[in-house]
Amino acid sequence: xEVLLALAIGVLAASGVWLILRPRTFQVVxxxxxxxxxxxxxxxxxGSLVIDRPPILREGLPPTLEHYTxxxxxxxxxxxxxxxxxxxxxxxxxxxxxxxxxxxxxVDGDPDP
Amino acid sequence: xxxxxxxxxxxxxxxxxxxxxxLLAIGDKRRWLRSLVNILATxxxxxxxxxxxxxxxxxxxxxxxxxxxxxxxxxxxVVDRLSALMLLMVGLLAAGAAVYAEAGWARAGAYFHPLxxxxxxxxxxxxxxGDLFNLFVFFEVLLAASYGLQLHGSGWTRxxxxxxxxxxxxxxxxxxxxxLAILYGIVxxxxxxxxxxxxxxxxxxxxxxxxxxxxxxxIAFLVKAxxxxxxxxxxxxxxAAAAPVAALFVLMTKMGVYALVRLWTLIYSAEAGVSxxxxxxxxxxxxxxxxxxxxxxxxxxxxxxxxxxxxxxxxSGTLLAALGLDSVALGGAALYYLASATLAGGALFLLVxxxxxxxxxxxxQPALVEDVVDEDDNLDDQQLPLVGRAVPVPVAxxxxxxxxxxxxxxxxxxxWGFLAKLALMRAAVDAAAGVPIAAWxxxxxxxxxxxxxxxxxxxxxxxxxxxxxxxxxxxxxxxESIAVVFLLLACVLLTVFAEPxxxxxxxxxxxxxxxxxxxxxxxxxRARLGQIEDLPAVAP
Numbered sequence: 001x002e003v004l005l006a007l008a009i010g011v012l013a014a015s016g017v018w019l020i021l022r023p024r025t026f027q028v029v030x031x032x033x034x035x036x037x038x039x040x041x042x043x044x045x046x047g048s049l050v051i052d053r054p055p056i057l058r059e060g061l062p063p064t065l066e067h068y069t070x071x072x073x074x075x076x077x078x079x080x081x082x083x084x085x086x087x088x089x090x091x092x093x094x095x096x097x098x099x100x101x102x103x104x105x106x107v108d109g110d111p112d113p
Numbered sequence: 114x115x116x117x118x119x120x121x122x123x124x125x126x127x128x129x130x131x132x133x134x135x136l137l138a139i140g141d142k143r144r145w146l147r148s149l150v151n152i153l154a155t156x157x158x159x160x161x162x163x164x165x166x167x168x169x170x171x172x173x174x175x176x177x178x179x180x181x182x183x184x185x186x187x188x189x190x191v192v193d194r195l196s197a198l199m200l201l202m203v204g205l206l207a208a209g210a211a212v213y214a215e216a217g218w219a220r221a222g223a224y225f226h227p228l229x230x231x232x233x234x235x236x237x238x239x240x241x242x243g244d245l246f247n248l249f250v251f252f253e254v255l256l257a258a259s260y261g262l263q264l265h266g267s268g269w270t271r272x273x274x275x276x277x278x279x280x281x282x283x284x285x286x287x288x289x290x291x292x293l294a295i296l297y298g299i300v301x302x303x304x305x306x307x308x309x310x311x312x313x314x315x316x317x318x319x320x321x322x323x324x325x326x327x328x329x330x331x332i333a334f335l336v337k338a339x340x341x342x343x344x345x346x347x348x349x350x351x352x353a354a355a356a357p358v359a360a361l362f363v364l365m366t367k368m369g370v371y372a373l374v375r376l377w378t379l380i381y382s383a384e385a386g387v388s389x390x391x392x393x394x395x396x397x398x399x400x401x402x403x404x405x406x407x408x409x410x411x412x413x414x415x416x417x418x419x420x421x422x423x424x425x426x427x428x429s430g431t432l433l434a435a436l437g438l439d440s441v442a443l444g445g446a447a448l449y450y451l452a453s454a455t456l457a458g459g460a461l462f463l464l465v466x467x468x469x470x471x472x473x474x475x476x477x478q479p480a481l482v483e484d485v486v487d488e489d490d491n492l493d494d495q496q497l498p499l500v501g502r503a504v505p506v507p508v509a510x511x512x513x514x515x516x517x518x519x520x521x522x523x524x525x526x527x528x529w530g531f532l533a534k535l536a537l538m539r540a541a542v543d544a545a546a547g548v549p550i551a552a553w554x555x556x557x558x559x560x561x562x563x564x565x566x567x568x569x570x571x572x573x574x575x576x577x578x579x580x581x582x583x584x585x586x587x588x589x590x591x592x593e594s595i596a597v598v599f600l601l602l603a604c605v606l607l608t609v610f611a612e613p614x615x616x617x618x619x620x621x622x623x624x625x626x627x628x629x630x631x632x633x634x635x636x637x638x639r640a641r642l643g644q645i646e647d648l649p650a651v652a653p
Contacts, residue, residue, distance in 0.1 A: 020280070020284070025276070028280055032280070032283050032284070032287075035284075035287050036287060039287045039290045039291055039294075042290075042291060042294055043290060043293075043294040046294045046295070046297055046298035072297070072303075073294070073297065076246055076293075076294070076297070079246070079250065080290055083249075083250070083253045083286075084286075086253075086257065087253065087256070087257065087260075087279075087283055087286070088283075090257060090260050090261075090279065091276075091279050091280070091283065094260070094264065094272060094275055094276045094279055095276065097264070097267070097272045098272045098273060098276050101268075101269045101272055102269060102273070107276065107277070107280075108273065109269070109273055
């Protein structure tokens with residue numbers, strides 16, 4: 001499971017970096033989105049990967065990490081998703097404004113690169 | 114927790130939040146009310162910062178436990194000398210920018226005032242928080258507001274540089290998250306004081322990962338602090354932003370430096386064992402290169418707003434190099450310089466717009482000139498006498514303010530900038546015994562940057578004030594001159610009271626070298642026990 005997740009994060013991050021280096025604004029947005037997926041999965045994975053152990057206390061089970069998963073990375077990732085979503089939306093607004101003002105979707109506004 | 118000062122520590126966050134909400138509710142018809150609320154809230158923030166500074170000056174550290182949760186579990190707000198100093202800088206600069214904005218920029222687009230207050234909320238929160246993830250949240254709050262502010266007034270140059278600025282900072286935020294996640298994975302806590310304490314217990318085989326994590330985290334801060342080569346976004350974005358916004362943005366680079374110094378001195382202090390002072394070489398080298406880059410940028414800039422932006426790079430580089438060298442005297446001088454560079458940089462950004470008005474004939478009124486021309490007089494290009502001409506008041510005021518600003522930025526006597534640079538150089542020479550190359554490069558580059566700043570500002574001054582011969586008097590509104598004079602007056606006051614200010618900066622640097630007091634204060638604060646009331650019986 002660790003290998004699969006690591007591969008997924010790696011593929012997402014690599015595609016994200018490649019897209020960010022492209023000259024079109026839409027590609028940059030997609031790149032940033034993919035990178036933030038990668039980062040969110042990465043944060044999630046720092047709480048160690050386990051199956052069938054919810055982070056909610058149950059009666060009869062001692063409250064140690066052997067019986068539960070770490071709830072903190074999950075809450076961190078939730079906040080990071082919300083913030084990432086909001087900032088991407090902001091970026092989209094600026095992208096549209098740039099498209100409207102320059103008439104092209106090039107990141108520097110070059111008319112025909 | 115019964116001490117009212119503890120509640121005061123929360124006010125720099127609550128006050129802008131509440132005022133932003135109020136400002137949103139005030140309609141377009143009552144513009145004067147919005148302006149009034151904005152200025153009053155900013156001034157109240159300044160007053161709170163002064164109160165907090167006085168409270169921590171005796172050496173105490175104020176810790177506010179949010180929702181009464183004890184330290185490593187809940188989020189803490191901490192006010193120590195460094196935080197209080199930064200809060201004061203926010204208060205001073207924001208007051209200047211808020212007053213200046215009322216001359217026109219506040220009406221150039223929608224929602225200027227709420228964004229302004231939210232930006233202050235993010236800045237204050239980032240300076241106060243003692244929790245790494247909370248720091249990320251406040252970073253994002255202030256960045257989100259800054260994206261809006263940077264685009265304020267719209268136009269292609271703003272949108273274009275704003276897009277680059279946004280992309281760079283979004284990437285930096287992702288780096289921040291990665292670094293933070295690695296740190297949490299290794300140490301298992303995000304409270305900065307707790308991190309500092311648990312770091313010694315990190316096993317040997319995790320050290321490498323720990324260094325990688327903090328390095329990634331540091332990159333996020335270094336992007337904000339505009340270290341070379343991560344600063345390509347800064348000059349266009351700052352030069353394009355509206356004047357009061359650019360002045361406010363001066364604080365953002367200082368916040369990057371603050372976050373870096375706060376975390377670095379806490380985590381990699383002398384007590385950190387094998388990891389002590391990890392990365393100081395990179396900081397010093399990066400700072401020196403940034404300083405050199407900024408200095409040459411100053412010389413290469415023709416437009417006044419680019420000169421101002423390059424001076425921000427110079428101050429960032431100086432701060433990083435000086436703080437990275439890690440001696441108490443140098444740290445104290447650097448913090449003193451930080452205060453001077455922040456206020457002078459802000460004032461310069463405000464002046465830029467006013468000085469440019471001397472070149473625009475349409476926005477100006479011709480000065481009154483006696484029309485009698487003698488044969489013997491020296492005549493200028495338009496056959497008007499050069500001698501005996503009265504300089505219009507706005508030009509005189511602008512010229513004086515510009516001279517003061519230039520002296521501050523270039524670090525020439527008699528103003529504050531000179532004292533700060535002198536203190537820096539003296540400390541650097543003292544530190545040269547340990548790290549000769551770095552310390553001497555710092556001295557040389559500081560002198561060089563002063564020379565370049567003088568040259569470029571003199572050139573700009575001649576172009577904007579002298580070559581026009583004072584013929585065109587720019588229209589300057591009262592709010593604009595009040596704001597500039599206020600900031601410059603603060604600089605003059607701090608020149609007069611240099612000794613206590615420098616002493617405060619030295620004590621701050623000394624407390625940064627001994628982070629144990631900070632750790633003890635945070636982890637030692639106990640949650641307040643309240644009365645446990647009987648819960649009402651739940652009806653079946």
